[in-house]
Structure formats: C-alpha cells, structure tokens
Amino acid sequence: MTATLPRPVLLDCDPGTDDALALWLALAAPEIDLRLVTVAGGNVGLARTLPNALALVGLAGGRVPVVAGADRPLLGRFRDEAAVHGADGLGGVVLPPGPAATPGLAMDAIRAALRAAAPDSVTLVGLGPATNFALALAAEPALRDRVAEIVLMTGALGEGNWSAAAEFNAAMDPEALAILLACGRPVTLATLDLTAQAFVTPARIEALRAAPGGACLRAAADILASVPPSRRFGFRGVALHDPCAVAWLLAPALFTARAVAVAVVLDGPDRGRTRIDRWGRDQGAALNGRFLETLDAEGFFALLAARLGALP
Ligand code: BDR
Numbered sequence: 001m002t003a004t005l006p007r008p009v010l011l012d013c014d015p016g017t018d019d020a021l022a023l024w025l026a027l028a029a030p031e032i033d034l035r036l037v038t039v040a041g042g043n044v045g046l047a048r049t050l051p052n053a054l055a056l057v058g059l060a061g062g063r064v065p066v067v068a069g070a071d072r073p074l075l076g077r078f079r080d081e082a083a084v085h086g087a088d089g090l091g092g093v094v095l096p097p098g099p100a101a102t103p104g105l106a107m108d109a110i111r112a113a114l115r116a117a118a119p120d121s122v123t124l125v126g127l128g129p130a131t132n133f134a135l136a137l138a139a140e141p142a143l144r145d146r147v148a149e150i151v152l153m154t155g156a157l158g159e160g161n162w163s164a165a166a167e168f169n170a171a172m173d174p175e176a177l178a179i180l181l182a183c184g185r186p187v188t189l190a191t192l193d194l195t196a197q198a199f200v201t202p203a204r205i206e207a208l209r210a211a212p213g214g215a216c217l218r219a220a221a222d223i224l225a226s227v228p229p230s231r232r233f234g235f236r237g238v239a240l241h242d243p244c245a246v247a248w249l250l251a252p253a254l255f256t257a258r259a260v261a262v263a264v265v266l267d268g269p270d271r272g273r274t275r276i277d278r279w280g281r282d283q284g285a286a287l288n289g290r291f292l293e294t295l296d297a298e299g300f301f302a303l304l305a306a307r308l309g310a311l312p
C-alpha cells in the first residue's frame with residue numbers, strides 16, 4: 001500500500017444519531033483527508049439524512065462536498081429505523097441548517113474522486129447500507145485499484161439488531177454488501193460484536209458533556225442522550241456503532257483484529273446475515289475481511305471527547 005498520512009477518505013453515511021458522531025470524528029481528524037461525504041437513505045430516509053449530513057458538516061465548519069445518494073437499496077424497498085434515531089434522525093436535536101448539497105449523484109461523485117486519486121490510496125468508509133459504494137464499483141470496477149481499504153460498520157458475528165440474524169446496514173442492502181465483499185479489496189468490519197463494546201451509559205454521556213468543547217460536543221452529548229436504551233443490553237445503555245469504524249482509522253492501537261473470510265447471506269430468513277469465518281473452517285475461502293474483535297472502550301470515549309471537543 002502506498003497511502004501516506006493524512007489518508008484520503010470517502011465517507012458514506014445515513015445520519016442517524018451514531019453517524020452524526022462518526023462524521024464529526026472524521027471531520028476533526030488530522031489523520032484523514034476527507035474528500036467526499038455521500039449520503040444514503042438508510043435510518044430515516046434520504047429526505048432527512050441529506051439535510052442532517054449538511055447540518056453536521058456546517059456546524060463543524062467543514063468544507064467537504066456532500067452529495068446525495070440512493071434513497072433505496074439495490075433490490076427491495078427502503079425501511080425506516082426512526083424508533084432508534086427519532087423521526088428527524090438526530091433524536092430531536094435541532095442543528096442550524098447546513099450549506100447546500102453539491103449537485104450530482106453519489107455514485108458519480110465517488111467514481112470521480114477515485115479517478116482523481118492515486119492507485120491503492122483511498123479508504124472507503126461506509127456507515128450505512130452499502131448501496132452508494134456498490135453502485136460506484138459496479139459501474140466502474142477498474143476503480144477498485146484506487147481503493148486501499150474499505151471500512152464498514154456492518155454485520156454481526158452473533159445476533160442481529162434488525163432480524164435475529166442480521167444487522168441493520170447489512171440487512172438493508174445485502175446485495176450491495178456482497179459487491180463490496182467480492183471487489184477484491186480488503187474489507188474491515190466493525191460489527192455489532194465490536195460496537196457493543198463502545199457502550200454508552202448515562203455516566204459516559206455526562207463525561208462527554210463535562211469535557212471542554214463547543215457546539216458540536218454539546219450537541220453530540222444531546223444526540224447520545226436521545227437514543228432510547230436498548231432492550232438488548234437490559235436498558236442500561238446503547239452501543240455506539242458508526243464512530244467505531246472511523247476510530248479504527250485514527251487509533252488502530254485501541255483495537256485487536258483478525259483476518260477472516262466473510263460473506264453475506266442473500267436468501268431466506270437469514271437474509272443480511274454476515275457469515276464470518278474466524279478460524280479458517282471454510283476450506284479454501286479467501287481471507288477478504290478484517291474482523292475488529294476488541295475495543296479499548298475507555299480509550300475510545302477519551303478519543304471521542306478530545307476530538308469532538310476540538311470542533312467549533
Ligand atoms: C447501524 O444501523 C444504523 O441504525 C446505525 O446508524 C448503524 O450504522 C447499526 O446497526
């Protein structure tokens with residue numbers, strides 16, 4: 001790999017409460033040259049996620065182009081996750097409206113950014129259904145050579161959060177995820193098993209609120225406080241998903257990781273389940289993934305507070 005710091009990053013998101021913190025973490029990171037933000041219609045739909053992304057970039061003083069993407073998966077229909085993110089996608093936390101979106105379509109903007117980049121240099125970060133990246137790479141497969149790494153918040157080794165078997169992002173567009181997993185570039189997975197370790201408790205929200213910072217940090221604490229505690233964790237708190245994928249780029253020492261073979265189930269009741277082989281049991285399966293196994297949660301929340309605290 002020829003990438004040098006700061007690494008070029010294209011980030012696709014569907015804000016989304018946890019996407020909001022992830023986007024701010026990326027915008028605050030000197031390790032990242034954030035060249036493009038594209039928006040998917042996951043969580044609460046493109047009519048909300050696009051203005052949310054623009055408002056998040058605007059509040060952070062970012063100048064990165066923000067481009068609208070697909071409002072539905074490659075197959076099937078859009079499904080809503082407002083019960084987690086609130087009807088507006090940011091838990092009712094009102095931000096000043098952001099700048100206008102950059103005209104165009106995400107799949108075209110992603111391809112243009114890849115064409116302009118050096119070989120083996122770009123990191124794709126996906127925080128929602130994988131539709132936009134999949135459309136771009138399916139339309140122009142040769143551009144995969146510009147990609148150094150794909151980092152996705154997606155999937156689960158254990159139980160899902162959308163169905164018994166499937167995590168939300170993987171379940172919303174399994175065909176798109178399958179395209180990325182088969183594209184020949186390494187795919188790093190921040191799954192539900194990892195993000196459960198980034199566990200948000202009332203004490204952690206208060207610590208964030210008490211940290212030095214400006215409007216972004218205060219809004220981040222409010223957004224976190226808006227998320228209903230999860231039944232999955234006995235109502236003690238929630239998993240903070242998407243910032244884990246961005247944190248991997250900034251502080252890999254906070255994680256342990258393992259090379260795996262990963263595929264996504266496309267049919268039947270387990271549709272959207274990620275099949276992750278950690279021990280090489282599927283003889284001959286290519287090691288196409290890197291499974292992020294453990295997270296230093298204290299270090300992760302300290303990173304979040306410090307970086308978001310440096311934003312306006
Ligand atoms: C994923 O689904 C969305 O609701 C979150 O933003 C996150 O990307 C977690 O399953």
Ligand code: CA
Nearest residue numbers: 016019127128
């Ligand atoms: Ca998301």
